[in-house]
Amino acid sequence: MEQKMLLMGNEAIARGAVEAGLQVAAAYPGTPSSEVFSTLASFAKEYDYYAEWSVNEKVALEVAAGASYAGARAIVSMKQVGLNVAADPLMTLAYIGVKGGLVLVVADDPGPHSSQNEQDTRKFAQFAKLPVLDPATPQEAKDMTVYAFELSEKLGLPVILRPTTRTCHVCQDVTIGDIRPRNKTKFEQDPSWVIFPSLAYRRHKWLNEQQETARQIFNESPFNNLTVKNRTGIIASGVAYNYVMESLDILGIEATVLKIGTPCPVPDKPVLNLFEAVDRILIVEEQEPVVEDQVIAMAWKNKIPANISGKHDGLVPREGELNIDKVKVVLADFFEVEQPADSAVETPPLPERAPILCAGCPHRASFFAFKEAARKHDAVFTGDIGCYTLGVMPPLAAVDTCLCMGASVTIASGLSVVEKERKHIAFLGDSTFFHTGLAGLINAVYNNSNIVLVVLDNRTTAMTGHQPHPGLEKTATGVNEKYIDIAEVSRAVGVGYVKEVDPYDLDAARQAAAEVVDYKGPAVVVMKRECIAIVKSSKKCEVDDEKCIGCSKCLKTLGCPALTPAEDKVEIGSSCVGCTVCAQICPVDAIREVEKWD
Amino acid sequence: MGLDIVIAGVGGQGTVLASRIIAQAAMDVGLNVRTSETIGMAQREGTVTSHVRIGDPLYGAIIPDHGADVLLGFELAETVRWLYKLKQEGLAYVNTARIIPVSVASGRSVYNTDALDQHLRNNVKNLFAFDAMEIAAEAGSYRTTNTVLLGALSTMPGLPFSAQQLLDAAMNLIPAKVRDINQKAFELGRRAVEV
Incomplete structure (x- = not known):
């Protein structure tokens, strides 16, 4: 019987790597990618592979590349901005190529939820000329990870798996597969491992040829899927596919849908079939018009006067994260269907609750x-x-x-x-x-x-x-x-x-x-001083109501979430860890440390 | 059939664990599931939501606005903030206890308890509101607030798994040393709704 586990997308990627016969894992943490490696680290002994938190992403990629030179299957994970740090080895590694399968998991964070920008790793991959897999669900993330190792060895190139937050931090019942045997390893000395101007030119030509090889492979990939229903087409990539399918359901409309799981390079066969099957196409993808630009180029190259909508005509937002509600509006616009207006209820003023430093941080x-x-x-x-x-x-x-x-x-x-x-x-x-x-x-x-x-x-x-x-x-x-x-x-x-x-x-x-x-x-x-989340405190602070003069100095200068106003005084809540900083700034010595009972 | 549950609360309240428990319970009875959670920066005392979707077909993990069958509100203001996720005829199990944010404590925003409370009562037809934090403390620790709310959810008619199956899933995911108090919290949560 097939075995299923409730796995977060990042855990599913880790599982995929283990099933692929992983030998080396390296990473630097970054939301939303971190759990890929922390999961791998916790299973390193059981499945006997090497795992390291590296000091940064450049180091992690180079360690993984070294292992791959010797024929080992290696994975490296990071968040999107981490790839900037690893850009130097990445750009040339694409020329040098790899021996053992090398998979880069680069998690994108449209929104952004926990990042300083919304850069699209698919654009970076195009710059480096590397293939990308874009999973829509944790199950697909696992399947793509296994596939990515094989693809990497077939092409001799690193392969980028690019999940977004809504794959990384989504849990699903994931079907578990078998674990394949390991690669044999030995580093074979050869001048082709030494990048040199004359070699770089030759490898650049090879790298460009590999783009077409990858496209041919993706033409037959199970991660791309065309379902013809009528003369209106939608291309959806990554998690956007989920939103498109659910929107069609909610709006009660049908469309011919091409799901793209391999956005770089976009396979031409299913796109050309779609051009034949439909009169107009809407392209829905998160972040940059990566698929859209390639589809437009295919139409131009094949002299097809296609009617293509998406980011370039402003129908699909380019900034922020897509979701079911946004995509539903996009589809309603494209299909010109009326949407019942949601009856808006006025909400009373809500307290602002932005993330802050923990109590006692x-x-x-x-x-x-x-x-x-x-x-x-x-x-x-x-x-x-x-x-x-x-x-x-x-x-x-x-x-x-x-x-x-x-x-x-x-x-x-x-x-x-x-x-x-x-x-x-x-x-x-x-x-x-x-x-x-x-x-x-x-x-x-x-x-x-x-x-x-x-x-x-x-x-x-x-x-x-x-x-x-x-x-x-x-x-x-x-x-x-x-x-x-x-x-x-x-x-x-x-x-x-x-x-x-x-x-x-x-x-x-x-x-x-x-x-x-x-x-x-x-x-x-x-x-x-240790983070309060990694040490258990036995102390907390308490306010002496007799002494407290209600000056609010502690409340207004520290902004500690354990401190709350109570009547005209201050109260200290259960999240207090007894750091005593408020006690030290209290002008009337009204705060003291006591034993914690909860 | 499908069931969409939104859990709204404050980082640190155990919303992630609660969503995993519900998903595991559904999986254990052979259903497909998706959850989506707030992980990262917002977890630091910020407003957080978890989405749990059970059924077939399942697409994305994020529940559409006005699409949730159930809203599990872990905190009063956060329940109101995320109320737009709930269907008009949906059910809400709500912890009325408040977590006062620093913005209020330092005078930069207001927490109008009465207005928020009234808003819930006026706009949710199927509302079950109680002080889950107090019940959790009675069970042994305020940290079992999430389990109290799971206990409350277990009373919902038409839930695709039994209360015992939900409790079993919880016990499997909760560390051994706090299982007893969580079992008690679950039971007290059930009673809070049944009374």
């Missing part, structure tokens, strides 16, 4: 201490990517810039060159420090940049689900005896002022903040 204490010590000197706080980006939320409002991983320190350096009288303080997390922050710090030392780097060291990669990193005593699958101390590294690269502080000790934190504001040259303060 050590980052809150760090931001607070630096605000007190440095904001009066008009200091600029450059931020980075992680939970601490939430430091931008009022009342903390302690993040002035955020661009990409590791940019806090380098943006501060750039600002400091222009604003010589002003202090520029960069904030980044421990995992981000190793990812790309360290290069910026070395650059600051080398160029004697007058900046402060505050490392918010919460002993984990918190935002993406608490992955380890080189500063911790563990790896993805075991123990790390040679963990790297951030303060020691900072001293070793020549930073003159390095201090380690517990952010819960506000006096010490304020003192360090005050010292670095006056320090000339690059300085590092490591604010070291």
Whole structure:
């Protein structure tokens, strides 16, 4: 009997990799991709493959590429912006090619829900000239992963699997398959592994030819499917296919539908068949008009005067995430069907509930201490990517810039060159420090940049689900005896002022903040305290109603979700972990630490 | 047949686990399922929803606006915020306990409990509202609020699995050491609706 499991899309991808005989996995976490690798890490011992959290995406891809050179099947996973970091190896790896199947899982985040942009990995893949598979469901994500390894070996190219949030974080009853035998491995020395200008030209020609080979393979792929019903056609790619099918159902209309699961390159056979079968075509895809542009080019190449709608005539939105409600409107417009208007009920004003730092988050204490010590000197706080980006939320409002991983320190350096009288303080997390922050710090030392780097060291990669990193005593699958101390590294690269502080000790934190504001040259303060989600607290704080004068200082300056107004005083809720930062700033000493009972 | 359930709450309330439990219960009786969850930045005290779809055919995991058969509201204001997901004749099981966001605590927005409460009563025909957090505390921990709401859901007529099957799925997914209090929470959640 076939076995089914409730799997999240990312877990299904991991399962697919295991079924394909995976030998090496490497990744850097990033929403919505993280669970692909964390699932693989937890099964590494059982299925006996190698798995590592790499320091960044470039490193992860290169490790996987090395394994593939020797014939191993390797997978590497990241979020869409992670591919930018891995762009350098990617662009040339496409020329060099691979031996063992190499699958890049690059999760896109239209919306975006948890990202700094909405870049479309399919565009990136076209730039690199690599094939892309675009799963609509977790089941398809699993099936495509297995297929991607085979395709990669057939073409000698890395293959990109590009799920979006609504595949990554969707669960489905997924049918489990058998596990295939492993590839034999040996790296065979050959000049073709060494990229060189003359080789690059030859390989570029080969790479262009492989586009057509891939197109021919995709012409026969089960992931592309044409269902002819009438003379009106829809092409739908990835999760947009789900929305199209459900919209047709809801609107009670029929159409000829071509589902595209391989958007790069789009297979020409089913598209040419569609041109014959219908009079007009609507193309529905998320993000950029990747399929649409290729279909238009096919019509032009085959001298077919096709009537094509989609992004270029403004019918399908190009920004944000698609969903059933948006696609239903697009289809209703295209088919010119009336839609019953939903009776809108006026909703009373709702409280704003944006994501914020958790109760007792050590980052809150760090931001607070630096605000007190440095904001009066008009200091600029450059931020980075992680939970601490939430430091931008009022009342903390302690993040002035955020661009990409590791940019806090380098943006501060750039600002400091222009604003010589002003202090520029960069904030980044421990995992981000190793990812790309360290290069910026070395650059600051080398160029004697007058900046402060505050490392918010919460002993984990918190935002993406608490992955380890080189500063911790563990790896993805075991123990790390040679963990790297951030303060020691900072001293070793020549930073003159390095201090380690517990952010819960506000006096010490304020003192360090005050010292670095006056320090000339690059300085590092490591604010070291575990993320509240990885340690269990036995303490909480409590307000003494007799003493509390209801000044709201704690409420209005910290913005801790455990603090709530009660009558004219303050109450501390069950989410409190007893960080005591509010107790330390209370002007009348009305907050004390007690044992937690729940 | 199909059943669409939207779960609305605040990050950290266990909406993801609740949706997995419902999906697993449906799978265990041989039905197809899809869930979609809020994972990532919004989980940090932000507004979150989970969608559970059971039946055949199933397409995307996101339930259309005004399309949910059931709204499981884990928090008062969040229930009102996501009420537009519920069908006109849909059922709502709602925790009336409030989680006051920092924006309210620091005076940047308001939490008008009476208006929100009234809005629910005026606009939901099949409303079951109770303080699930208090019931959870009675069961042994406020952290079992999600299980209280699952208990409430288990009373729904026409559910494609029995209350026992839902409880079994919950017990399989909940860590062993807190199973007892969750079992109690489930039972108390049932009673909150049945009374």
